[in-house]
Amino acid sequence: MEIGPIWRTMLRNKSSYVLIALQIAVTMALMVNAIAIIQERTRLMGRPTGIDEDNIFTFNSTGFDPNMDFQALVAEDLDAIRNHPGIDNAVMTNSLPIRNGGWGQQFQTEPGTDVESVGTGIYFVDEHGVDTFGVDLIAGRNFTSTEINWFDPESDDMWPSVVIVSAALAESLFPDISYDEAVGKTAYVNSVEPITIVGIVKTLQASWPSWEHIENASLVPQKRGATSARYVVRTEAGYRDEVIPQIEKMLAESYKGRIIRNSKTMTEVRNDAYASDSAMIKLLFFVVSVLIAITSLGIVGLASFSVTRRTKQIGTRRALGATRPAILRYFLLENFLISSVGVATGAILAVGLNMWMVQTFNLTPLAWYMIPSAMLVLWLVGQLAVYGPARRASFVSPAIATRTV
Amino acid sequence: MLNMKDISKVYRTESVETHALRDFSLHVEEGEFVSVTGPSGSGKTTFLNVAGLLEESSSGIYELDGRDVSSLNDNERSRLRNEKIGFIFQSFNLIPELDIFDNVDVPLRYRGFGNAERKKRIERVIDIVGLGSRIKHLPSQLSGGQQQRVAIARALAGEPRFLLADEPTGNLDSEMAESVMQLLESINAEGTTIVMVTHEPNLAQRARRNIYVRDGQLEEAVPDLQVAAAL
């Protein structure tokens, strides 16, 4: 079509087009990488913790009565909670997945101090832990009640001899066998204390949402604490919100030497865990929208100016036989060429920026479809932005050719 | 070729009505060279614009090449301009960002000719106007006379039946004006019908037929062009 002369015209007027092409390029580079970050964050936020998030809540019981019998109180509390209507199960533990704070430990497959080890999040639970968390036990067995003991700081033998691990942890400990074959294997904790893997759960995340080995977590059969207990409660589906105040009230009244506080649903835990990511996603969306808006305005401005400046030329073209659609097409095509230069440059910038971010921030490389999609979007934005001025151009009267000097 | 009957053209703005043409009737035969003179503001350009389908008349009948053009839509008028009419403007109206070749190419692209056909035509008309060596030059690198010759080449490239020129020598010194005039005469000698608006009596006189416009109305066969131009 008219690409040849339009292109040559642009080359003779480079300065007016280079800036807008550059703006498109920068918009594209930032847009692509912002969306890549959004995708990455969304993916991280979307990972399941492995527990029954919709029906779980947690709270603290903090004792202040010096004469309190803590172990008896925990037993009574758990009994009362488990028997409360609408409750599925309950357990005392130290933390929850993605709660931003918990217990960590190194496991290794050979005893010794110079042996390579694998990090894992630890949840101390009793035999109700698997059911309360709602984790999916895919190999081996749950703890038996006889395996559960109170932690005794006086004892030499401090660490329980059995453990249930996440499939991911089993695979990092024993990369050469499948996770179900890890049942019965021995690992070592604190360098030398042997622990036997008795069960594998499909998914259980550790307590730190940004930890790179977040999928490594273990359930350890032990009760710990002296004055303060964290309870995790799983309700029957749909009862969570109505049950929370009932449980709080019940426990507060059952024993006055403690306070019940910090109750939080797992939904809130998740929102807190990813609050900054959510904010980041919103911010990036905003930035991308603003960039696109500014670029569109730039295109509209340049095109309007160009139509005004070329009014006589447009009239002359009309006089020489250009139809209105031909004039419209001229400006759309011109914009398409500017955009093409912009998105081609933008593609290079985007990939460069991404490579730098992959190195610096451990971001995953761009998905293959990101560049072509961004090109399409920006081409479309350009065409939409230029349509108004181009339409105005198409209504320039051919009489302009003889009427202006 | 061109047949106007009782054409009128009224420009309306909020406050004024200008009757730029009134009951304007004119018949131009195929192959004629008609000069149009008249005082400034008398309606010469308006006549040319209506004749060249750049503007529609307010009333009257206009037949171009035997065809009533008053009912044509914008696209059809554009196509007719492109195929049948060549325009030459006082200020040349070359496109400043395009070189000579691309300028002459403009109407040919709208015509939809292929590459080879366009190239052949462009080279031929640029040769006719004697600018073969300037084909890659920009308009700004040419003198006024040369620019007008490029514009004539552009008007000729589509091989129109009908050439309309609005003061084609108005921006040129007498020497350049003479060369442009000679070019138009030779084009007319080849058979192209020409209607030329001019202020210059000695050029007008060289046309085979002279018409005079005053107050939007036609006064044919002005006896003394010198006097007419002075009005």
Ligand SMILES: Nc1ncnc2c1ncn2[C@@H]1O[C@H](COP(=O)(O)OP(=O)(O)O)[C@@H](O)[C@H]1O
């Ligand atoms: N677009 C327009 N709107 C209003 N009046 C116009 C317009 N074009 C021309 N006229 C008026 O029409 C009359 C004829 O103008 P024109 O044909 O340009 O005269 P000429 O070419 O003989 O000098 C003038 O009075 C002019 O002011």
Ligand SMILES: [Mg+2]
């Ligand atoms: Mg005029």
